Structure formats: structure tokens, C-alpha cells
Amino acid sequence: MHATSTVDAADESAATAKPTPDRRSWERAFADLRDGFTQRELWSHLGWQDIKQRYRRSVLGPLWITLSMGVTALGLGLLYSQLFDASIGTFLPYITTGFIVWQFMLGSLTEGTNTFIANEGLIKHLPAPLSVYVLRTLWRQTILFAHNMIIYFIVVTIFWGSLTKSGYVLTDAGIPQPGLGWSALLAIPGFAMLALNAGWVILLLGIVSTRFRDIPQVITSLINLMFFMTPIVWTTDILKSKFGESAGWRDLWVVELNPLYHFLQIVRAPLIGNEQSWHHWVIVAGIAVVGWSLALVVLRNYRSRVSYWV
Amino acid sequence: MTSIEVWNASVDFPIFDAKSRSLKKKVLGKVGGKIGTDSKVPVIEALHDITVSVHAGDRVGLVGHNGAGKSTLLRLLSGIYEPTRGSAKIQGRVAPVFDLGVGMDQEISGYENIMIRGLYLGMTRKQMEKRVDDIADFTELGDYLSMPLRTYSTGMRVRLALGVVTSIDPEILLLDEGIGAVDSRFLNKARDRLVDLVRRSGLLVFASHQDDLLLELCTSAIWMDEGHMRMQGSLRDVLKAYKGKDPFQNISPETAARLGIERPVSVKGGE
Numbered sequence: 001m002h003a004t005s006t007v008d009a010a011d012e013s014a015a016t017a018k019p020t021p022d023r024r025s026w027e028r029a030f031a032d033l034r035d036g037f038t039q040r041e042l043w044s045h046l047g048w049q050d051i052k053q054r055y056r057r058s059v060l061g062p063l064w065i066t067l068s069m070g071v072t073a074l075g076l077g078l079l080y081s082q083l084f085d086a087s088i089g090t091f092l093p094y095i096t097t098g099f100i101v102w103q104f105m106l107g108s109l110t111e112g113t114n115t116f117i118a119n120e121g122l123i124k125h126l127p128a129p130l131s132v133y134v135l136r137t138l139w140r141q142t143i144l145f146a147h148n149m150i151i152y153f154i155v156v157t158i159f160w161g162s163l164t165k166s167g168y169v170l171t172d173a174g175i176p177q178p179g180l181g182w183s184a185l186l187a188i189p190g191f192a193m194l195a196l197n198a199g200w201v202i203l204l205l206g207i208v209s210t211r212f213r214d215i216p217q218v219i220t221s222l223i224n225l226m227f228f229m230t231p232i233v234w235t236t237d238i239l240k241s242k243f244g245e246s247a248g249w250r251d252l253w254v255v256e257l258n259p260l261y262h263f264l265q266i267v268r269a270p271l272i273g274n275e276q277s278w279h280h281w282v283i284v285a286g287i288a289v290v291g292w293s294l295a296l297v298v299l300r301n302y303r304s305r306v307s308y309w310v
Numbered sequence: 311m312t313s314i315e316v317w318n319a320s321v322d323f324p325i326f327d328a329k330s331r332s333l334k335k336k337v338l339g340k341v342g343g344k345i346g347t348d349s350k351v352p353v354i355e356a357l358h359d360i361t362v363s364v365h366a367g368d369r370v371g372l373v374g375h376n377g378a379g380k381s382t383l384l385r386l387l388s389g390i391y392e393p394t395r396g397s398a399k400i401q402g403r404v405a406p407v408f409d410l411g412v413g414m415d416q417e418i419s420g421y422e423n424i425m426i427r428g429l430y431l432g433m434t435r436k437q438m439e440k441r442v443d444d445i446a447d448f449t450e451l452g453d454y455l456s457m458p459l460r461t462y463s464t465g466m467r468v469r470l471a472l473g474v475v476t477s478i479d480p481e482i483l484l485l486d487e488g489i490g491a492v493d494s495r496f497l498n499k500a501r502d503r504l505v506d507l508v509r510r511s512g513l514l515v516f517a518s519h520q521d522d523l524l525l526e527l528c529t530s531a532i533w534m535d536e537g538h539m540r541m542q543g544s545l546r547d548v549l550k551a552y553k554g555k556d557p558f559q560n561i562s563p564e565t566a567a568r569l570g571i572e573r574p575v576s577v578k579g580g581e
Contacts, residue, residue, distance in 0.1 A: 042429045056417045125412040127389040304392035
């Protein structure tokens with residue numbers, strides 16, 4: 001590792017009561033990110049290792065990820081399509097895809113808070129950039145997401161007929177959806193955007209939780225509520241039908257003010273051929289800018305403190 | 311240019327007890343007014359006012375009692391801890407070997423552990439693939455290398471770890487004590503490799519309680535005491551002051567012979 005720092009404190013003034021400015025420099029914060037990315041072999045290996053570790057000595061191995069997602073999707077899809085009187089051909093893919101994206105967000109939030117705490121041993125033994133651990137967590141979540149996507153492809157194959165039919169509705173009296181087509185490819189930039197945001201979330205929550213150990217608990221206690229507040233097992237169509245045709249964003253504040261909804265939409269909507277809206281992209285891009293700025297400020301100021309805090 | 315420069319560095323550890331680590335206090339404290347005066351987190355001064363300058367070619371031993379700050383100083387020199395006061399500048403690729411077990415995974419095979427440990431030490435996968443055979447030879451573990459690590463005895467683990475650690479080419483090598491638990495025949499072999507490694511590396515800082523290893527690997531020394539640098543100078547002078555007797559008095563003749571042949575103990579003043 002190259003720890004580069006500019007030191008002009010050659011004069012032996014012992015009474016430097018204030019921390020030297022070089023600990024908190026943008027230069028070193030960015031160097032941390034850059035060095036972290038270049039150690040791709042290390043974090044990609046560690047990310048994989050985490051997955052393999054979890055399923056060590058089980059017969060199916062990481063296929064369990066796929067399998068448990070399949071079981072959940074099937075169960076939720078059967079139950080909720082009955083509850084909402086929705087056609088299973090479109091509602092099961094809707095729930096499945098929503099749940100897969102949710103798992104990624106859930107993992108980034110909850111495991112993000114533990115990023116540095118869990119790597120305490122390594123942080124105290126190796127002078128690696130902090131971003132290596134962030135990328136390890138992010139990579140692990142991405143691998144999990146990829147395993148879960150297998151279920152998505154299976155579901156889409158099964159329900160291809162209902163999903164590609166233009167004008168299908170998810171729940172009764174919902175807006176007609178354009179149906180699955182080439183626009184599904186928009187899910188790729190959508191996921192890239194989601195991962196970009198997961199990056200700052202992991203970095204920021206990781207640093208803050210290392211100092212304040214209550215944060216992981218706060219996140220865990222709120223996350224279940226968020227699952228039900230986010231339209232994953234229900235649809236915004238149901239919400240709209242409560243307010244009639246004139247429903248504006250004020251009536252829909254439950255979803256519109258929920259940032260997770262916008263992240264969900266940019267990936268889910270293209271994947272199942274739902275109507276896409278540019279306003280999700282604007283909001284998500286805005287969150288990325290604000291979030292990364294915040295995370296970078298925290299990284300700049302507290303990067304060197306993390307090894308003291310863990 | 312490989313070097314480590316530290317100016318007036320101090321390392322203070324904040325001790326967050328359960329109360330100050332939680333948000334509760336920060337939040338409730340504001341509401342309830344100033345009741346507690348414990349706004350400041352208590353700190354432990356692990357290192358105090360350290361000024362060190364180590365350059366390429368230097369072989370520095372660290373001596374001192376338990377808790378004197380040897381390991382913390384090594385972590386400061388590696389860049390893991392950045393000084394809370396003062397400053398530090400590290401140039402060169404650091405290979406810290408503080409704990410032979412770090413990064414070892416119980417469930418994967420010896421071969422895989424060799425790869426991982428190498429990645430941790432800053433090597434690339436390709437570089438490690440070239441070294442695997444050499445490491446396998448050295449450890450003498452044979453077919454055990456394809457077994458999961460949990461089947462290994464303590465000594466076998468140390469062999470594996472030492473094999474990897476001594477196979478790399480570091481610019482800055484920082485060694486902490488804890489190289490033991492192997493049989494004497496292997497220790498001799500390990501020592502040779504360690505000497506070789508030190509010769510390859512540009513710069514060594516080695517914390518140890520074992521005089522003979524220090525004499526073999528180091529030329530100068532730093533004596534740490536309660537977080538302060540008590541003394542800095544040639545290895546012989548520092549050991550004499552630290553132990554209260556000449557370190558060459560009671561080393562075995564064979565060690566003396568080996569040292570004498572390989573490297574006449576230089577009494578060159580350290581930094």
C-alpha cells in the first residue's frame with residue numbers, strides 16, 4: 001500500500017495540538033477509493049469467499065440462495081395474487097422481481113452497517129484502503145443478486161405469455177402496462193444505478209455504525225417496516241384506486257417519499273414490462289449525488305479513525 | 311525510496327464504554343441539560359511523542375515489556391493507525407506480519423489459504439501461483455495441503471503461514487513476535503528463510519523478546535517503555551541497557567559462530 005502524505009511538519013514543533021491537516025485531506029480520501037478499486041483481486045475474492053463460506057459443506061452450496069428465493073417467490077406470489085384477486089401470471093413475476101431487488105437493498109443496508117465491524121481483524125492487521133471492505137460487501141450483495149436473478153429468468157420463462165401481452169394490469173382497475181419488451185434492457189443501467197447508491201450507503205453506514213453501535217439496531221428495527229411500506233407485495237394501483245382518478249403525489253406520499261420505492265422501480269419496472277417513469281431516475285440520480293457527497297465528507301474526516309473505532 | 315518517517319506522533323485510543331458509544335447519551339444529554347460532565351471520551355495514550363526515521367537497509371529491533379507499545383508502534387509504522395497527533399509518512403509497499411493466523415480460513419484447503427494470504431500481503435494471484443510450489447516444498451505438508459485447514463495441528467498452521475510470509479518480496483517488512491510452536495529442525499529451516507527474507511526486503515522492523523532472533527536479524531534497536539521511546543541506538547547497546555547485561559554473554563557458541571560467519575555484528579549506531 002502506498003501511504004502518500006505531504007508532511008511539512010519537519011520543524012520539530014511538538015505542540016501540534018490540532019491534528020495535522022494531512023489526516024483529513026480530500027487527496028487521501030480519493031486515494032482510498034482509487035486504491036480500493038485497484039485491489040480488485042482481493043475484494044472480489046473475499047466477496048466470493050463470504051458466499052462460499054456461508055454454504056460450506058452443504059450439498060447444494062450457493063444454490064440454496066436461488067432455491068430459497070424460489071420458494072419465497074412462489075409462496076408470496078400464490079398468497080397475494082389470491083388476496084388481491086390478481087392474475088397470477090403477472091402478479092407472481094411482479095412480487096418475485098420486487099423481492100429480488102428488495103433483497104439487494106436489504107443486504108446493502110443491514111450488512112453495510114457491519115462492513116467495518118465485521119472486518120475488525122483485517123483492519124487491525126493490514127493497511128488496506130477502507131473501500132476494499134466496502135467493495136467486498138457490495139460484491140457479495142451483487143453475487144447474491146445474480147443468484148436470485150436465476151429465479152427471475154425461470155419465472156419470466158414460465159409466464160412469458162402473460163407478461164408480453166401489451167396492456168396487462170397487475171391488480172384490478174390498475175393502469176395498463178406496456179408489456180415485456182426490449183425496454184427490459186433498461187434494468188441494466190437501473191441496477192448499475194442501484195449499485196452505485198449501495199456503494200455510498202455501505203460506506204456511510206459502515207463508518208457511522210463503527211462509531212455508534214446503535215445504528216445497526218436502528219436499521220434492523222426499521223427495515224421490516226420498510227418492507228411493508230414499499231410496494232413489493234402490494235401495488236401502487238391499489239393505492240390509486242383508493243383516491244380515484246385524481247390521485248396526485250400528495251395522496252401517494254407513502255410511496256413517493258419512500259426512496260426505496262424509486263430504487264425498486266428503476267430495476268423492477270423494466271424487468272417485468274411495467275410502465276416506466278423518468279421521475280424515478282431523476283430522484284435516484286439526485287440521491288446518488290447527495291449521498292456520495294455526504295459519504296465522501298465522512299470518508300475524508302473519519303477515514304483514519306475507523307481503525308481506532310473498530 | 312523506501313522509508314518511514316514519524317514526527318512527534320502520538321496514538322490515543324478512545325475508550326467508548328457502552329454509554330458513550332450509543333446515541334442515547336448524545337440525544338438524551340441534549341434534552342436533559344448538562345448533567346454529566348463526561349462529554350469527553352476517556353483515552354488511552356498508547357504511544358507518546360514518537361519520532362522515528364527508518365530508511366532502506368535498516369534492520370530495527372523493537373524491545374520492551376508487554377504493553378510497552380511495541381505492537382502499536384508497528385501498526386503506526388504500517389499505516390494502520392494514523393497518528394492522532396504528529397505525523398507519519400510511509401513510502402514503500404508494506405508487508406505487515408503481526409499475526410500468522412490472520413486471513414486464514416479454517417474451511418478451505420492449504421493451497422487456497424496460500425493464495426488468500428498472499429493476496430492479503432499485497433501479491434497478485436499470478437505472483438502467488440509461481441510461488442506455490444516453493445511454499446509447498448518448504449512447509450513439507452505434502453498431501454495435507456489439499457485438506458481443509460481445520461485438520462491441521464497448530465504447528466502445521468505455523469509452517470503454512472511462515473511459508474507464505476517468507477515467500478514474498480516486501481519493501482517494508484514489519485514483523486511481530488509469535489514465531490514459535492514449530493519443532494527445532496523446522497525452526498532452523500525457518501530461520502534461514504527469515505534471514506533470507508529480511509535480506510530481500512528493503513527495511514525491517516521486528517518486535518521480539520527472543521534475543522537470538524533479534525541478534526540475527528537486526529542491527530539497531532528501539533526500546534519502548536510505557537508508550538515512550540526509552541532508548542534508540544545500536545542493538546547491542548539497547549539490549550545491554552534493557553536487559554542489564556551484554557546480550558553476547560550467554561548465547562550458545564553455535565549461534566555465535568553462525569552470527570560471526572554470516573554477519574559480523576556491526577556496532578554501527580542506529581538512528
